[in-house]
Amino acid sequence: MHHRVRKTAPFAAVLTLAVALGFGGGFLAGRAPAVPLTTGPAVIHAASAAHEAMDQAHEARVKAFPAKTAGLGAQPLQHRLLGGVKVFEVTAREVQWEVEPGVKRTAFAYNGQVPGPTIRVTEGDRVRVILKNQLPESTSIHFHGLITPNAMDGVPFITQPPVKPGQSFTYEFVARPAGTHMYHSHHGPDQITKGLLGAFIVAPRDRSKEPRVAADVVLIVNDGPLGYTLNGKSFPATQPIVVKLGQRIRIRYMNEGQIIHPMHLHGLPGLVIAKDGHRLAQPYTADTVNVAPGERYDVLVAANQPGVWALHCHILSHAESAEGMHGMVTAVIVQK
Ligand SMILES: [Cu+2]
Structure with a gap:
């Protein structure tokens, strides 16, 4: 499970702890602009004011942490079981994603999340991933690190046609090898950096060594x-x-x-x-x-x-x- 802090009671505790430990002040110590030893009192005063402003800006950002924004990525993706197959559905579409408070950028998201939802399966599971494309451009999914049948490798014009806007494509394979992998777009210059990505984690069938x-x-x-x-x-x-x-x-x-x-x-x-x-x-x-x-x-x-x-x-x-x-x-x- 993810031990993450939400803007509720633990948040206050986190901030209290951060302040008590001097997270804000100590972390940036020594980064104020150097003042030459030979400068006169007026110059020193001006430099001092500048470094105070810099410190205040730094402190404000640290005190805002963890700042609340709309949207949280990498949430667990539920599957449905259909004839022994774990079926996942991901819909790609454009969203406005708040990367930090008040800063929204045009992103491409799976199921409205950046990163896309986290898929967790067990080695040997038969997995089906249904991709629906609601983007204004074609796309595909490559399962990075997984060993799939070649036709499921997700590379347009090598193993499949691109999935055009409004179309769907179904990927199916047996999850292997165990380990930390990813799924992401394999089309266009910026679909991944815009957000079409997610974690694909395959737990080993034998968990005794985990x-x-x-x-x-x-x-x-x-x-x-x-x-x-x-x-x-x-x-x-x-x-x-x-x-x-x-x-x-x-x-x-x-x-x-x-x-x-x-x-x-x-x-x-x-x-x-x-x-x-x-x-x-x-x-x-x-x-x-x-x-x-x-x-x-x-x-x-x-x-x-x-x-x-x-x-x-x-x-x-x-x-x-x-x-x-x-x-x-x-x-x-x-x-x-
Ligand atoms: Cu870096």
């Missing part, structure tokens, strides 16, 4: 027409991951953008256990996981230090600006 975790978190990074986003939202509208001290979580990073994003988690080094859905023979520890377009990494994080731990892309322009943190920033909040 790590036990308190939360299984999908974290999809994207860049393009919607800006720099984590699960379709930009800071301060990103969702924090809330966990109790001593628990362990699994973060499934996926990159649906066009550039690499080194995702850095403060305070809590992670154990990388899988790449592109495949279990690593030798898991390794890292605090920065460099997620290239198309890649997925499964990372176990032991929440063994209380506090609000920033989680952000380490290409700084994707996370910081003169007006404060933006884009690919969220936090892992470890509660005592």
Whole structure:
């Protein structure tokens, strides 16, 4: 399940915790513009006022986190069972997507969500995905990481005709291999970056070797027409991951953008256990996981230090600006 904070009672607790731990003030310390030692009192005063304004802007954005916006992506997609087949339906259409408070962008969404709803099945399941196209342009779905019959691979003019506006297409295959995969458009230059993407997670049939975790978190990074986003939202509208001290979580990073994003988690080094859905023979520890377009990494994080731990892309322009943190920033909040 997703341990996400909504704008209800836990939200206040999160903010209280964030303030108590000095998340706002401490995080940006040392980034005020340097004042040369030789400047006179008036110059110092002007520089001081500028840095105060900068700090106030930064503080306001941190205090707004997690900011409320319309729409939440990557929600679980329910299936119906039809003759032993798990049937999922996704409808692609254009929406206005609020990426941060007051900022709406034209997006392409599956079932009105960016990212599209999360599909979870078990290895060996027979799966049917019915795509309905209500977009103003043709589309298709490619199941990225899954091994499907060739005709179900979703590449227009290679394995199928494009699905034109108003048309449907039915994909059917046996879910394999187990692991963290994705589904997304395979048509046009910007359908994925506009939002036609989602997580497709295949649990192993034998779950005895699966790590036990308190939360299984999908974290999809994207860049393009919607800006720099984590699960379709930009800071301060990103969702924090809330966990109790001593628990362990699994973060499934996926990159649906066009550039690499080194995702850095403060305070809590992670154990990388899988790449592109495949279990690593030798898991390794890292605090920065460099997620290239198309890649997925499964990372176990032991929440063994209380506090609000920033989680952000380490290409700084994707996370910081003169007006404060933006884009690919969220936090892992470890509660005592
Ligand atoms: Cu980045």
